[in-house]
Amino acid sequence: MTIQNYINGQFQDPLENNWIDNYSPANGEIYGKIPSSTTTDVDAAYTAAKQAFPSWSKTTLETRSRILIKISELLEAHIQRFAAAESKDNGKPISLAKAVDIPRAASNFRFFGNAITQFASESHESVGQGAVNYTLRQPIGVVGCISPWNLPLYLFTWKIAPAIAAGNCVVAKPSEVTPMTAYLLGEICNEAGLPKGVLNIVHGLGTSTGQAIVEHKDIKAISFTGGTETGAHIARVAAPMFKKLSLELGGKNPNIIFADCDYNDMLNTTVRSSFANQGQICLCGSRIFVEASIYEQFKKDFVAKVSALKVGHPSEESTNIGALVSKSHLEKVMGYIAIAKEENGTILCGGNKVTVKGYENGYYLEPTVIEVTTDDCRVNQEEIFGPVVTIMPFTTEEEVLEMANKVKYGLSATLWTNNLKRTMQLSNQLQAGIVWVNTWMMRDLRTPFGGVKASGVGREGGFEALRFFTEAKNVCIKY
Ligand code: NAD
Numbered sequence: 439m440t441i442q443n444y445i446n447g448q449f450q451d452p453l454e455n456n457w458i459d460n461y462s463p464a465n466g467e468i469y470g471k472i473p474s475s476t477t478t479d480v481d482a483a484y485t486a487a488k489q490a491f492p493s494w495s496k497t498t499l500e501t502r503s504r505i506l507i508k509i510s511e512l513l514e515a516h517i518q519r520f521a522a523a524e525s526k527d528n529g530k531p532i533s534l535a536k537a538v539d540i541p542r543a544a545s546n547f548r549f550f551g552n553a554i555t556q557f558a559s560e561s562h563e564s565v566g567q568g569a570v571n572y573t574l575r576q577p578i579g580v581v582g583c584i585s586p587w588n589l590p591l592y593l594f595t596w597k598i599a600p601a602i603a604a605g606n607c608v609v610a611k612p613s614e615v616t617p618m619t620a621y622l623l624g625e626i627c628n629e630a631g632l633p634k635g636v637l638n639i640v641h642g643l644g645t646s647t648g649q650a651i652v653e654h655k656d657i658k659a660i661s662f663t664g665g666t667e668t669g670a671h672i673a674r675v676a677a678p679m680f681k682k683l684s685l686e687l688g689g690k691n692p693n694i695i696f697a698d699c700d701y702n703d704m705l706n707t708t709v710r711s712s713f714a715n716q717g718q719i720c721l722c723g724s725r726i727f728v729e730a731s732i733y734e735q736f737k738k739d740f741v742a743k744v745s746a747l748k749v750g751h752p753s754e755e756s757t758n759i760g761a762l763v764s765k766s767h768l769e770k771v772m773g774y775i776a777i778a779k780e781e782n783g784t785i786l787c788g789g790n791k792v793t794v795k796g797y798e799n800g801y802y803l804e805p806t807v808i809e810v811t812t813d814d815c816r817v818n819q820e821e822i823f824g825p826v827v828t829i830m831p832f833t834t835e836e837e838v839l840e841m842a843n844k845v846k847y848g849l850s851a852t853l854w855t856n857n858l859k860r861t862m863q864l865s866n867q868l869q870a871g872i873v874w875v876n877t878w879m880m881r882d883l884r885t886p887f888g889g890v891k892a893s894g895v896g897r898e899g900g901f902e903a904l905r906f907f908t909e910a911k912n913v914c915i916k917y
Pocket of ligand 1: 584585586587588589593612613642644647650663665666668669672720823
């Protein structure tokens, strides 16, 4: 399967004819190739976007909205094809791609197709001065969207949909590890009638293709989701060029469980919040803190449930845990299991590679639970981003709050309790962009989404995203 760039509504080979192999995580085999695009391709994408901008930015909101909603409907109509492609490219269970990834990608277009028709700007009457101010929210121009491999189409469209809804034209790059559904999206955009050049998709490595987007002098904003180190690098390049930047980065999220919670609900959700998508969701709660009075019970029940999860080929409907995304990522995650042992962590279950019959070279790993005695260890401080969680007991609110906040990250936190006062106090004090109480990853697309500290700057979601993708201009009229 050969993937091509999507530029000016057309599919084309990389101009310098360089390619990268595309691997299937389920069997470790190369199953296609993708462009290794250079600045020449990014320039071509930019030129197409620039040419499309005058017309697209003046297209009525009703027309933009109709096109976005059409894209959403077409994604829903092709859910089987997209889910199968996502599962094959990423290693995630097909059931997850069908239930979460593709429906959410469709929702992103539908949501922003509707949101743009409700997006209003402010006006201020300067009473006593005989003047009125009003704010224009104008599209920025050509913007860059760069996304990671863990939720490929879901996160790619989470950026593209608000960018084009707001009237920008886009040069976008999906992860080189999972390019397939981004490639298929181009066809859908053409079918939905998106004018050529409004969205351009270039494939390739971060250090060359991604870097060319970030460095491009006329791409005026970068919306990036990925690792913290990459985000820091992008900020170093883009800041002196005065680009608008939105950075959604890594996490090391606490999952705090109090004895007064609804135990069964907590237990089932905690299995999901630990291991959904092989633990490769930036929002997974990888540090589990449990109130001492229920710790032993939790440990027993949690390990039993985790041990029962089925690791298997992603295309099998019964699979709970598919393959990790790549060989190098599998090695990184296994490296952390070795570190945990050196740090005197106790492996309560998992810890080993899994050989799935017929797919011996796939990147499978048992879901792993590690008991730690201190939060001051590498497995509790560094982002592992795999099917590995730690558990440890706590006794007081103060103690657990201190541990929860004592990491460099601050993306999300989950709290399990029925005590209202505690809920309010801890939610106030947790250093995170998102706090879930008695639930996990429940998403309302109108809410601000993003992290604090090393988890990023800026917020996506709802009108926050539309504000990011527009420039505010105040007009003051004296009468
Ligand atoms: P990554 O940083 O390696 O890559 C992300 C994207 O950036 C890819 O498309 C990559 O090609 C590109 N890139 C790499 N170097 C670049 C450069 N120099 N210039 C421009 N682009 C460059 O991250 P990843 O391994 O793909 O994804 C995993 C990371 O993403 C984890 O840290 C995870 O926590 C984070 N993540 C965060 C969120 C969030 O919303 N905060 C969501 C999902 C994933």
